[in-house]
Amino acid sequence: MCCLSKSLVYFLSLLFFVNGFADVDPLPSWNEGEIKTALIQFVKDVTDKNSSYYVAPEERIATFDQDGTLWVEQPIYTQFIFAIDRVKAIAENHPEWKKQEPFQTIMEGDLEKMKKFTDKDFIEIVAATHAGMSVEDFEKIVRDWLKNTVHPRFKKPFTDLVYQPMLEVIQFLAANDFQNYIVSGGGQEFMRAYAERVYRIPLQRIIGSAGFVNYEYRDGKPVLIKQPKILFIDDKKGKPEGINLFIGRRPIAAFGNSDGDRQMLEWTQAGKGKRFELLVHHDDAVREYAYGPESKVGTFSDALMEEAMQKKWHVVSMKRDWKVIFNP
Amino acid sequence: MCCLSKSLVYFLSLLFFVNGFADVDPLPSWNEGEIKTALIQFVKDVTDKNSSYYVAPEERIATFDQDGTLWVEQPIYTQFIFAIDRVKAIAENHPEWKKQEPFQTIMEGDLEKMKKFTDKDFIEIVAATHAGMSVEDFEKIVRDWLKNTVHPRFKKPFTDLVYQPMLEVIQFLAANDFQNYIVSGGGQEFMRAYAERVYRIPLQRIIGSAGFVNYEYRDGKPVLIKQPKILFIDDKKGKPEGINLFIGRRPIAAFGNSDGDRQMLEWTQAGKGKRFELLVHHDDAVREYAYGPESKVGTFSDALMEEAMQKKWHVVSMKRDWKVIFNP
Numbered sequence: 001m002c003c004l005s006k007s008l009v010y011f012l013s014l015l016f017f018v019n020g021f022a023d024v025d026p027l028p029s030w031n032e033g034e035i036k037t038a039l040i041q042f043v044k045d046v047t048d049k050n051s052s053y054y055v056a057p058e059e060r061i062a063t064f065d066q067d068g069t070l071w072v073e074q075p076i077y078t079q080f081i082f083a084i085d086r087v088k089a090i091a092e093n094h095p096e097w098k099k100q101e102p103f104q105t106i107m108e109g110d111l112e113k114m115k116k117f118t119d120k121d122f123i124e125i126v127a128a129t130h131a132g133m134s135v136e137d138f139e140k141i142v143r144d145w146l147k148n149t150v151h152p153r154f155k156k157p158f159t160d161l162v163y164q165p166m167l168e169v170i171q172f173l174a175a176n177d178f179q180n181y182i183v184s185g186g187g188q189e190f191m192r193a194y195a196e197r198v199y200r201i202p203l204q205r206i207i208g209s210a211g212f213v214n215y216e217y218r219d220g221k222p223v224l225i226k227q228p229k230i231l232f233i234d235d236k237k238g239k240p241e242g243i244n245l246f247i248g249r250r251p252i253a254a255f256g257n258s259d260g261d262r263q264m265l266e267w268t269q270a271g272k273g274k275r276f277e278l279l280v281h282h283d284d285a286v287r288e289y290a291y292g293p294e295s296k297v298g299t300f301s302d303a304l305m306e307e308a309m310q311k312k313w314h315v316v317s318m319k320r321d322w323k324v325i326f327n328p
Numbered sequence: 329m330c331c332l333s334k335s336l337v338y339f340l341s342l343l344f345f346v347n348g349f350a351d352v353d354p355l356p357s358w359n360e361g362e363i364k365t366a367l368i369q370f371v372k373d374v375t376d377k378n379s380s381y382y383v384a385p386e387e388r389i390a391t392f393d394q395d396g397t398l399w400v401e402q403p404i405y406t407q408f409i410f411a412i413d414r415v416k417a418i419a420e421n422h423p424e425w426k427k428q429e430p431f432q433t434i435m436e437g438d439l440e441k442m443k444k445f446t447d448k449d450f451i452e453i454v455a456a457t458h459a460g461m462s463v464e465d466f467e468k469i470v471r472d473w474l475k476n477t478v479h480p481r482f483k484k485p486f487t488d489l490v491y492q493p494m495l496e497v498i499q500f501l502a503a504n505d506f507q508n509y510i511v512s513g514g515g516q517e518f519m520r521a522y523a524e525r526v527y528r529i530p531l532q533r534i535i536g537s538a539g540f541v542n543y544e545y546r547d548g549k550p551v552l553i554k555q556p557k558i559l560f561i562d563d564k565k566g567k568p569e570g571i572n573l574f575i576g577r578r579p580i581a582a583f584g585n586s587d588g589d590r591q592m593l594e595w596t597q598a599g600k601g602k603r604f605e606l607l608v609h610h611d612d613a614v615r616e617y618a619y620g621p622e623s624k625v626g627t628f629s630d631a632l633m634e635e636a637m638q639k640k641w642h643v644v645s646m647k648r649d650w651k652v653i654f655n656p
Contacts, residue, residue, distance in 0.1 A: 058530055203577055204507070204575050231573070237543035241542070244552050249531055
């Protein structure tokens with residue numbers, strides 16, 4: 001610091017104050033440690049015009065996986081619980097489902113068998129439950145369901161089961177002129193029903209797997225009808241591909257929790273300048289869940305952990321790094 | 329005005345000043361007339377918190393077609409001139425093209441025959457010229473081409489042949505916290521090479537027809553390679569479908585110039601509250617071009633004109649409404 005003039009120090013302190021670095025801890029739900037320190041330093045570096053790491057606001061893109069990174073994904077993805085409930089809700093119109101897989105398994109309520117569903121099974125379920133209505137009608141169905149459904153273990157609405165430490169990261173980045181995006185393998189239209197309100201991320205920045213919609217006229221009015229056909233899957237290598245399609249800029253920070261996020265973190269890191277990559281590792285069975293390579297949902301393989309160590313990605317231990325999991 | 333208190337009038341005048349309504353004409357290249365008046369009134373209404381037409385900033389979405397709405401599209405789409413030049417540039421690697429359509433017609437330079445190309449022809453040409461390289465390499469090819477190519481009639485770079493009155497609309501809306509988007513039938517990656525700079529619309533808001541990209545590793549580094557396969561066409565009914573996919577909100581203002589924009593304007597108008605729909609009609613052969621139902625590029629059919637009249641969409645006469653066409 002010896003070489004900085006007094007006025008420069010004053011100017012810098014002003015800057016830090018404006019960016020919220022001065023007195024207020026931007027990440028109060030995080031325990032002090034390597035990851036919290038590194039994230040705050042990263043944001044300081046890329047927002048400091050005097051730093052060689054400075055990044056202009058329009059380039060400050062941060063991407064967040066959703067399931068397991070921002071909210072609970074166990075015992076099975078929330079959207080899948082929704083799909084199961086929808087199958088049951090409309091089953092009376094489909095008597096054939098009683099003897100037709102994958103619907104029969106759902107009607108019988110066999111969760112362990114459901115966890116073994118193939119991609120083809122999932123696509124059939126999504127087609128049966130997520131299509132044939134307008135985009136607005138689908139959104140209303142999801143909202144009503146979220147209002148009336150609780151998580152099987154925590155007995156709270158799913159939208160309450162959002163990780164408070166990650167909400168703080170989103171707010172901290174937004175306060176520093178980052179553009180936060182959700183980049184999820186989950187359904188884009190499903191997330192649109194709640195994500196803006198819950199994460200304070202604008203609708204326009206919610207990227208997910210998407211189906212075709214069809215523009216048509218009903219009663220003389222134009223409507224967009226959801227089709228039982230998938231346009232693209234925003235998972236694994238689909239994440240950087242989706243980022244290119246929707247954003248057209250490479251993120252400078254990326255947050256994930258599973259093998260589905262590997263390529264997004266690689267793509268983020270391979271850009272020039274300072275970058276930040278983080279994986280949430282679920283190792284807290286008491287407060288949330290503990291799972292890893294063996295999991296069918298949110299798999300965190302040994303190969304991913306190895307790549308994370310080798311490439312110096314930050315791996316959050318929920319047990320060690322997070323003071324609280326949910327906002328009480 | 330009798331019922332407004334002095335302080336309220338003062339407060340409103342401050343508001344208008346902030347929004348640039350007071351002394352400065354936001355649309356100096358527009359002749360006074362019904363359209364200019366209506367656009368200014370529209371922006372006043374949706375930004376005035378005391379108006380029943382008020383729209384919150386996050387909902388102020390405006391969508392602009394590009395070819396023929398923001399820049400010249402005659403004698404043929406700029407991107408098609410690019411594709412022709414690319415075919416010629418790489419032809420020596422493809423001796424078979426000399427006797428293979430649609431490439432033979434391009435090599436022979438028969439523009440009239442080219443205008444009759446089918447969709448299948450176009451897709452083959454795009455596949456041959458827009459794929460097989462990384463997204464970054466493609467962008468560089470487009471940039472270099474734009475630097476070294478001039479319009480056949482105006483003898484200027486294509487990026488100079490942007491309509492000054494429309495640039496003023498974009499700036500006027502942006503100054504009033506609108507989020508402007510390009511929603512073009514043209515290629516998204518092609519536009520990304522110049523549109524942010526030329527229109528001052530962020531890269532993240534440039535929507536167009538898109539091809540598949542593939543995430544792969546070259547020399548150990550991740551790259552996104554453009555594939556010779558179309559993901560979706562952002563034209564006609566593809567425009568509202570693309571708006572739903574990329575934005576997830578219905579525009580409150582939409583600007584187009586041809587049959588390709590009909591559904592986008594319908595979709596915009598069918599929303600609640602005050603809306604603004606505009607079509608540019610090219611009727612100025614002296615300063616630019618005059619074309620209509622008969623055109624192969626930017627067709628403005630009689631049916632579109634009839635719908636515009638019936639639904640009270642604003643139809644710009646370039647001759648009558650625009651003081652200048654290009655920034656001199």
